[in-house]
Amino acid sequence: MVYRLEKINLSHGSGGLAMQELIKNIFLKKLYNPILSTLDDSAVIDLKIKRIAFTTDSFVVSPIFFKGADIGKLAVCGTINDLVVEGAIPRFISLGLILEEGLEFFILEKIIDSIAKTAKRENVYVVTGDLKVVEKGACDKIFINTSGLGELIRDDLSIKKIKPTDKIIISGSIGEHGLSVLSGRKNQGIDFGIKSDCSSLAGLILPLIKKNKGIKFMRDPTRGGLAGTLNEISSAIKYSILLEEEKIPIKDKVRSASELLGIDPFYLANEGKAVLVVDKKEAQSILKDLHKHPLGKDSAIIGEVIEEKRGKVLLKTITSGIRILEPPIEDLLPRIC
Amino acid sequence: MVYRLEKINLSHGSGGLAMQELIKNIFLKKLYNPILSTLDDSAVIDLKIKRIAFTTDSFVVSPIFFKGADIGKLAVCGTINDLVVEGAIPRFISLGLILEEGLEFFILEKIIDSIAKTAKRENVYVVTGDLKVVEKGACDKIFINTSGLGELIRDDLSIKKIKPTDKIIISGSIGEHGLSVLSGRKNQGIDFGIKSDCSSLAGLILPLIKKNKGIKFMRDPTRGGLAGTLNEISSAIKYSILLEEEKIPIKDKVRSASELLGIDPFYLANEGKAVLVVDKKEAQSILKDLHKHPLGKDSAIIGEVIEEKRGKVLLKTITSGIRILEPPIEDLLPRIC
Numbered sequence: 001m002v003y004r005l006e007k008i009n010l011s012h013g014s015g016g017l018a019m020q021e022l023i024k025n026i027f028l029k030k031l032y033n034p035i036l037s038t039l040d041d042s043a044v045i046d047l048k049i050k051r052i053a054f055t056t057d058s059f060v061v062s063p064i065f066f067k068g069a070d071i072g073k074l075a076v077c078g079t080i081n082d083l084v085v086e087g088a089i090p091r092f093i094s095l096g097l098i099l100e101e102g103l104e105f106f107i108l109e110k111i112i113d114s115i116a117k118t119a120k121r122e123n124v125y126v127v128t129g130d131l132k133v134v135e136k137g138a139c140d141k142i143f144i145n146t147s148g149l150g151e152l153i154r155d156d157l158s159i160k161k162i163k164p165t166d167k168i169i170i171s172g173s174i175g176e177h178g179l180s181v182l183s184g185r186k187n188q189g190i191d192f193g194i195k196s197d198c199s200s201l202a203g204l205i206l207p208l209i210k211k212n213k214g215i216k217f218m219r220d221p222t223r224g225g226l227a228g229t230l231n232e233i234s235s236a237i238k239y240s241i242l243l244e245e246e247k248i249p250i251k252d253k254v255r256s257a258s259e260l261l262g263i264d265p266f267y268l269a270n271e272g273k274a275v276l277v278v279d280k281k282e283a284q285s286i287l288k289d290l291h292k293h294p295l296g297k298d299s300a301i302i303g304e305v306i307e308e309k310r311g312k313v314l315l316k317t318i319t320s321g322i323r324i325l326e327p328p329i330e331d332l333l334p335r336i337c
Numbered sequence: 338m339v340y341r342l343e344k345i346n347l348s349h350g351s352g353g354l355a356m357q358e359l360i361k362n363i364f365l366k367k368l369y370n371p372i373l374s375t376l377d378d379s380a381v382i383d384l385k386i387k388r389i390a391f392t393t394d395s396f397v398v399s400p401i402f403f404k405g406a407d408i409g410k411l412a413v414c415g416t417i418n419d420l421v422v423e424g425a426i427p428r429f430i431s432l433g434l435i436l437e438e439g440l441e442f443f444i445l446e447k448i449i450d451s452i453a454k455t456a457k458r459e460n461v462y463v464v465t466g467d468l469k470v471v472e473k474g475a476c477d478k479i480f481i482n483t484s485g486l487g488e489l490i491r492d493d494l495s496i497k498k499i500k501p502t503d504k505i506i507i508s509g510s511i512g513e514h515g516l517s518v519l520s521g522r523k524n525q526g527i528d529f530g531i532k533s534d535c536s537s538l539a540g541l542i543l544p545l546i547k548k549n550k551g552i553k554f555m556r557d558p559t560r561g562g563l564a565g566t567l568n569e570i571s572s573a574i575k576y577s578i579l580l581e582e583e584k585i586p587i588k589d590k591v592r593s594a595s596e597l598l599g600i601d602p603f604y605l606a607n608e609g610k611a612v613l614v615v616d617k618k619e620a621q622s623i624l625k626d627l628h629k630h631p632l633g634k635d636s637a638i639i640g641e642v643i644e645e646k647r648g649k650v651l652l653k654t655i656t657s658g659i660r661i662l663e664p665p666i667e668d669l670l671p672r673i674c
Contacts, residue, residue: 015560016665020569041556042392042423044489050387055379056431056484060469060476086379094393096433096482130482132397134672138477139397145433145467147393147484152381219378223352232357328353335471 008103013133026109027129030116031095035127043127045092049151053088055079056147062335064111064141066184068176068195071144072114074271074337078222079148080122080200085218085274087157087209088150090122090202095129096145101136111142122200124148154209161216162237164307167283169276171204171290172197172298173249174226178268179257181336192257199272204295212289214282219275222337224328227266229275230313231327234305240312243303243325266315267328269336280304345440350470363446364466367453368432372464380464382429386488390425392416393484399672401448401478403521405513405532408481409451411608411674415559416485417459417537422555422611424494424546425487427459427539432466433482438473448479459537461485491546498553499574501644504620506613508541508627509534509635510586511563515605516594518673529594536609541632549626551619556612559674561665564603566612567650568664571642577649580640580662603652604665606673617641 011018028037035043057078064071076093083090095115099108119126180196201220209215221229226248234241250265258265272295278286283301290296306314313325348355365374372380394415401408417427432452436445456463517533538557546552558566563585571578587602595602609632615623620638627633643651650662 010671011667013560013671014665014667015565016667018666020664040423041419042390042425042485042487044423044492045389045391047384047387047389050384052382052384053379054382054429054431054486055465056433056482057467058433058435058469058482060435060471062475082378086377086381088379092391094391094484096393096395096484098395098397098435098480128392130394132395132672134397134477137474138399138672139480140471140475143435143476143480145393145395145482145484147431147433147482148379149391149486150379155381223350228352327357328351329355330348330351330353334347334350335469335475 006105008099008101008105008108008133010101010133010135013131019131026112030112031126033125033127035125045127047151051152051155053083053086053150053152055082056145057082059144059337060335061181061337062140063184066196067180069198070111070114071142072111073118074198075144075146076115076118076124077198077200077271078337079146080124080202081220083148083150084201084205085220087154088152089206090124090148090150092125092127092149093119094147095126098132098134098139098143100139100141101133103141122202157217159217159233159236162277162305164239164305165280166216166277166305167280167301168241168243168303169278169283169287169299170226170249170302171274171296173251173254174270174273175250175254175258175265175268177271178225178333178336179254182333192253194253194257197270197272199295201272201274204293205274208286208289212282212286214279214286215276216279217277221270221273221275223269225267225269226275227313227325228328231325233277234313235311238309238311239305240308240310240314241303242306242314242316245315245317247300247302249298249300266325271337343442345436345438345442345445345470347438347470347472350468356468363449367449368463370462372462382464384488388489388492390420390423390487390489392419393482394419396481396674397672398518398674399477400521403533404517406535407448407451408479409448410455411535412481412483413452413455413461414535414537414608415674416483417461417539418557420485420487421538421542422557424491425489426543427461427485427487429462429464429486430456431484432463435469435471435476435480437476437478438470440478459539494554496554496570496573499614499642501576501642502617503553503614503642504617504638505578505580505640506615506620506624506636507563507586507639508611508613508633510588510591511607511610512587512591512595512602512605514608515562515670515673516591519670529590531590531594534607534609536632538609538611541630542611545623545626549619549623551616551623552613553616554614558607558610558612560606562604562606563612564650564662565665568662570614571650572648575646575648576642577645577647577651578640579643579651579653582652582654584637584639586635586637603662608674
């Protein structure tokens with residue numbers, strides 16, 4: 001029944017038969033798991049432990065398809081990564097969709113396929129969902145909220161443990177997500193051929209944190225980029241962080257596109273990278289472990305926490321000058337995630 | 338700093354300083370609790386039990402303020418009620434906001450105040466959140482996602498336990514939320530003076546389900562109304578439900594407004610009502626308990642499950658005819674929640 005219609009209309013969000021058909025024919029079919037299949041208003045879950053991480057993220061990225069990923073994969077990976085950097089194994093996610101009337105069915109299907117594929121690969125269940133349809137013009141195509149539950153395997157990760165001499169590691173090259181989304185915008189007109197780094201960090205990070213107690217704190221540098229994330233850390237710990245520009249992995253394509261656009265790649269969003277703050281004694285062995293994983297092959301020690309109380313992020317440039325990486329104030333790129 | 342600006346702009350969703358100021362000055366101040374205050378990407382939670390209910394809901398109601406409630410109260414109560422009817426004590430909620438550039442600060446503040454007040458009264462913590470700002474025209478003012486976690490106190494509630502002779506109870510009069518939102522729309526122009534029934538069912542339902550094992554299954558009849566909810570039940574159990582029109586509580590104002598508009602009140606959304614399916618032997622004592630609570634004073638036994646396998650909802654009208662309440666197909670009112 002649903003398949004004879006070509007576009008989403010308001011009846012698909014009505015709570016009536018059209019919505020039930022849509023849920024059965026698309027969501028339940030593609031996202032099937034034993035918990036979701038009850039289709040109750042809430043999912044009933046048995047957790048293995050009582051200490052959990054809980055996170056939420058709304059995704060409004062534009063365009064919804066871009067080189068390397070789409071809004072569906074982004075939503076699942078984004079929520080997985082928020083749990084992972086907190087020290088938790090991602091287990092269950094919810095899926096809240098807001099659709100614009102007139103959205104083509106095949107687009108919705110492609111996005112749900114992408115969500116299903118990512119969730120399956122990462123062994124995460126979509127256990128509960130909600131669907132709203134708004135009239136044309138009341139939202140831009142599709143917005144997705146994913147909230148996530150994870151079982152905490154490290155509850156000693158804390159920003160409070162960071163101290164001078166700790167090393168800063170980035171798990172790979174920066175700026176790719178930001179430039180991929182930018183290239184995808186019609187009005188930009190330049191395709192730099194850069195793929196978003198959008199990916200789940202679970203496979204890279206979870207085995208690592210089980211093993212390495214020297215990891216003190218982690219964050220994924222999404223909106224605001226590396227500079228944003230490090231400024232949040234430095235202002236919270238009230239010590240400065242000194243980075244070495246030449247150590248920070250940036251792909252040539254990203255470097256030249258950034259120069260062309262006059263954009264600072266340190267502020268560009270990443271969607272598959274982690275910043276780790278680690279004890280200096282274990283930094284080398286952690287780096288070695290990171291290098292063994294495909295997602296961590298470009299990881300590098302890029303700086304350290306220093307005994308300086310301004311709480312700033314300082315960059316030692318390639319020419320050995322020092323510049324301050326200020327916290328981002330305004331948006332470099334709205335709707336990046 | 339935030340207070341000098343009068344409207345939301347894109348920088349408030351940037352992940353930079355403007356966003357941090359907004360979070361500190363409005364969200365953290367109004368929604369303060371020990372878990373939220375860490376402002377981590379995920380909240381770390383210690384649950385009392387490992388068996389939980391998990392739910393998500395996006396709210397796109399238009400208008401965002403209406404007689405009796407607003408989108409903030411609606412979002413918190415809606416998610417609380419989804420947990421309660423599943424047999425869980427609501428404990429933690431997430432808050433995902435999508436704001437339209439240009440939204441006035443005082444409106445955002447009023448909504449956050451409403452969320453804070455409702456959460457506090459219901460003893461629920463907002464523990465994690467996310468904020469996105471989209472350009473003018475890309476969403477209609479404000480959309481809210483609330484996901485919720487509750488601790489299950491009854492894990493024997495199940496649609497599968499329903500059998501013929503079970504009684505159907507509604508916890509109060511129907512149709513008020515739907516008509517309140519309808520009246521609030523500018524282009525409707527008629528104010529029927531009807532207040533939304535938007536409220537948390539926790540105080541009414543949780544003590545009741547602890548005590549009364551005769552309660553087999555519950556739902557809150559929101560989108561699609563009483564007719565929608567009962568059709569979902571009857572089609573799942575494959576027995577019909579017979580309602581007695583004269584027993585269904587409807588306020589005079591709702592009845593006359595529905596007649597004037599040519600709308601069937603059985604399909605109007607409710608946001609503070611529960612449908613209970615109960616063992617007939619305990620129906621009277623459950624009703625007595627419901628009547629003791631202010632939110633349950635108009636509750637009534639409105640029908641029963643009958644030995645008829647069509648899985649339909651039948652209405653015995655006041656004139657003793659029988660009509661079928663078909664499942665809703667299209668939306669009576671889009672953006673009702």
